[in-house]
Amino acid sequence: MQSEIKAYLEEYPDTEIVQFLLADMNGIYRGKQATIDALKGVVYFPITTCFLTTDGANADTILDDYGSDPDRPCVPVPGSLRPVPWARRPTVQVLLTMQDKDGSPFFMDPRVVLSKALAPYKAANLKPVVAIEYEFYLFEIGSNPPKPVAPPNGMPMATGANCYNMDVFYDFEDILQEIEDDCLAQGIPVSGLVCEYGNGQFEVNINHSDDALRVCDEAMMLKRVVKSVALKHGLHASFMAKPTYDEAGSGMHAHVSVLDASGANIFAGEQGRTALKHAVGGLLTTMNEATALFAPNANSYRRFDPEWFAPMVPNWGENNRRLSVRLPMSDDKNRRFEHRVCGADASPHLMLAAILVGAWHGMAEKIDPGEKTGELELVDFTDCIPSRWYSALEALKEGTVMKKYLGEDFIELYHRVRASEENDYHRSVPQADHEKYLRVL
Incomplete structure (x- = not known):
């Protein structure tokens, strides 16, 4: 790593500041900023950093075990x-991964969890190829409840659904272009930006890569770029799953294929179609227990609304965007599945870990996914995935497949932290309760 640091500083000799970034289980980078000299030393973070609650606190349920919060070394x-x-001053960022005190990978680091999901593929000389799609909203800064942003060019706001509307895209061309430029500067291979279904909603895609860890790192970096550029323009970018009740929620979709040792797609050809069906069967079979990873907080479950295209049923089919697992139109070489359940608020590392586990489980056990849904068929909303936070957490706790591949220690601690958050949220009394009940009851 020291050779990389030397090469970087030779290319950017004016660099003054370094930002150390460590991913947590919420899909949030926790970090420290220091002078550039800090790149030469060891960086330490508290052991709980990877499993903080969404608002950055230590869950009450982990204090007996981790209340002393000792440091752990984190390596670039x-x-x-x-x-x-x-950044205002010349700044470099570096991603970290946490180690335990004996130097082994720390089991709660999301990068480590994803590495466990990749292990069976690696042992079989297979390599997943992954692309990620993100949806997000731009809001007026400081608005609460959030207010969709008016076009910076002075044009009147285009209300209603304006999906793929190029006029609306050009309304926000300056900020969207800056997002693309900063992604290019950071080496994030985005393939385009489009207006999505919601008012002020956009989608950005990260190109396919056979380095799954890097794709997820870049997904989190992309969120950081979008939020930072929006703030620079006096706007608030949000990857919240369902920020407003009358607009579409924001998802994070994963496109996945698998290459063999020769670089051929194992989903291609007649035999490949069988392998793909088995992978889909595993995704559907594990979807209930994985929902708590796809939908990590209370707001996540507000997105599961049949009127807004959010997948709620473990189903599959070709070219149908109402399904949980969609087989997009493609040639034989690029055959893949698109997993559409996850919200934009989730950790990309944990999302992809759960998807890869499900697909591997299906291929290993040769699971039949059942009848597919046609591209123009409507969805029967029965046998839905857990639509409430508590139910999803219980399904994760009782499940066996995620524990087998991602580790019982990870699932147990993830459940403990999230269950503590769920309990605190359930005990709170929101303003909506006062508006609905205080006068009449």
């Missing part, structure tokens, strides 16, 4: 030195 991820274009 090779190849992760990137400039920070929006």
Whole structure:
């Protein structure tokens, strides 16, 4: 890593500041900023950093075991030195991964969890190829409840659904272009930005890669770029799953294929179609127990609304966007599945870990996914995935497949933290309760 640091500083000799970034289980980078000299030393973070609650606290349920919060060493991820274009001073960022005190990978680090999901593929000389799609909203800064942003060019706001509307896209061309430019500066291979279904909603895609860890790192970096550039323009970018009740929620979709040792897609050809069906069967079979990873907080479950295209049923088919697992139109070489359940608020590392586990489980056990849904068929909303936070957490706790591949220690601690959050949220009394009940009851 020292050679990478030396090469970077030779290319960017004016660099003054380094930002150390460590991913947590919420899909949030926790970090520290220091002078550039800090790159030469060891970086430490508290052991609980990877499993903080969404608002950055230690869950009450872990205090007996981790209340003393000892430090753990965190080492740089090779190849992760990137400039920070929006910073006021010349700044470099570096991604970290946490180690335990004996130098082994720390079991709650999301990168480590994803590595466990990749292990059976690696043992079989297979390599998943992954692309990620993100949806997000731009809001007026400081608005609460959030208010969709008016076009910066002075044009009147285009109300209603404006999916793929190029006029609306050009309304926001400056900020969207800056997002693309900063992604390019950070080496994030985005393939395009489009207006999505919601008012002020956009989608950005990360290109396919056979380095699944890097794709998820870049997905989190992409969120950081979008939020930072929006703030620079006086706007608030949100990847919340369902920020407003009358607009579509924001999802994070994963496109996945698998290559063999020769670089051929194992889903291609007649035999490949069988392998793909088995992978889909595993995804559907494990979907209930994985929902708590796809939908990690209370707001996540507000997105599961049949009127807004959010998948709620473990189903599959070709070219139908109402399904949980969609087989997009493609040639034989690029045959893949698109997993559409996850919200934009989730950790990309944990989302992909659960997907890869499900697909591997299906191929290993040769699971039949059942009848597929046609591209123009409507969905029968029966036998839905857990639509409430508590139910999803219980399904994760009782499940066996995620524990087998991702580790019982990870699932147990993830459940403990999330169950504590769920309990605190359930005990709170929101303003909506006062508006609905205080006067009449």
